[in-house]
Amino acid sequence: MTVRHFLSLMDCTPAELAGLLKRGIELKSLHRQGVIYEPLKNRVLGMIFEKASTRTRVSFEAGMIQLGGQAIFLSPRDTQLGRGEPIEDSARVLSRMCDAVMIRTFAHATLETFAAHSQVPVINGLSDDLHPCQLLADMQTFLEHRGSIKDKVVTWIGDGNNMCHSYIHAAIQFDFQLRIACPEGFEPDQVFLDKAGERVTLVRDPNEAVAGAHLISTDVWASMGQEDEAEARMQRFAPYQVNPAMLDRADESVLFMHCLPAHRGEEVSAELMDDPRSVVWDQAENRLHAQKALVEFLLTA
Numbered sequence: 001m002t003v004r005h006f007l008s009l010m011d012c013t014p015a016e017l018a019g020l021l022k023r024g025i026e027l028k029s030l031h032r033q034g035v036i037y038e039p040l041k042n043r044v045l046g047m048i049f050e051k052a053s054t055r056t057r058v059s060f061e062a063g064m065i066q067l068g069g070q071a072i073f074l075s076p077r078d079t080q081l082g083r084g085e086p087i088e089d090s091a092r093v094l095s096r097m098c099d100a101v102m103i104r105t106f107a108h109a110t111l112e113t114f115a116a117h118s119q120v121p122v123i124n125g126l127s128d129d130l131h132p133c134q135l136l137a138d139m140q141t142f143l144e145h146r147g148s149i150k151d152k153v154v155t156w157i158g159d160g161n162n163m164c165h166s167y168i169h170a171a172i173q174f175d176f177q178l179r180i181a182c183p184e185g186f187e188p189d190q191v192f193l194d195k196a197g198e199r200v201t202l203v204r205d206p207n208e209a210v211a212g213a214h215l216i217s218t219d220v221w222a223s224m225g226q227e228d229e230a231e232a233r234m235q236r237f238a239p240y241q242v243n244p245a246m247l248d249r250a251d252e253s254v255l256f257m258h259c260l261p262a263h264r265g266e267e268v269s270a271e272l273m274d275d276p277r278s279v280v281w282d283q284a285e286n287r288l289h290a291q292k293a294l295v296e297f298l299l300t301a
């Protein structure tokens with residue numbers, strides 16, 4: 001039997017993704033009712049973090065506990081991963097001990113190499129290229145608040161980064177229009193744009209990009225690993241701050257999302273985080289339930 005991995009939203013069909021969102025909502029409801037549901041008893045998720053994390057680590061760890069299993073946190077600093085043991089060998093060994101492995105890494109190729117040598121599902125917990133787990137939570141959040149996102153207008157403001165790439169995948173898989181407003185030189189990779197075709201458009205002016213939008217999302221201007229560029233990026237991205245006045249130009253039902261962590265006063269104005277149109281806390285909470293649905297799908301389907 002071939003092992004299913006989740007390195008990208010493109011690893012699932014649109015129907016499977018829709019099923020994951022529905023299941024995430026069900027698992028959230030069960031949890032809120034205090035129902036004990038432990039289909040993953042004795043199952044273990046290994047979690048390799050090459051970069052920092054709050055939400056991804058805690059949501060996977062709490063999620064595994066809630067489903068009756070356990071998660072093991074592995075940092076390259078105190079494992080052989082940081083001392084040069086080949087990815088291939090680490091994958092062979094860890095996948096004989098764990099039932100699934102989540103990896104947060106720099107090079108996306110690390111995930112692909114690990115997955116190619118793993119006997120168990122591998123989950124992308126963020127790479128330099130993609131952040132698909134965050135999109136499961138974002139799409140679940142939109143569904144809960146506004147219903148289907150099909151044919152809606154979504155605007156991505158800021159860096160053409162890993163989150164932006166996953167939004168492009170989401171536009172393909174969930175069938176919405178995506179407008180991307182980014183400064184010149186900070187566009188998403190052309191390979192992602194080519195795949196999306198006319199569903200995705202690049203717009204330089206953020207105010208033009210948000211007109212009539214149903215969802216506006218942004219992210220930090222300097223991602224993990226780009227700390228040296230932070231100062232220079234601050235200047236280039238200043239006109240791309242998302243604020244309440246910008247949301248006023250969007251559809252009246254618009255929602256604001258941010259994957260977090262946020263830099264209030266930079267990519268998002270301080271007050272917007274707590275604006276009634278902001279759903280950033282629901283979004284963060286939904287990481288837990290969306291990923292429970294994902295792990296259940298990968299381990300029990």
Ligand code: CP
Pocket residue numbers: 052053054055056057126134259260261
């Ligand atoms: N949004 C997100 O992935 O957050 P963390 O970096 O805290 O995991």
Ligand code: NVA
Pocket residue numbers: 126161162163219220222223224259260261
């Ligand atoms: N683009 C950000 C997302 C953090 C969740 C980063 O890669 O640092």
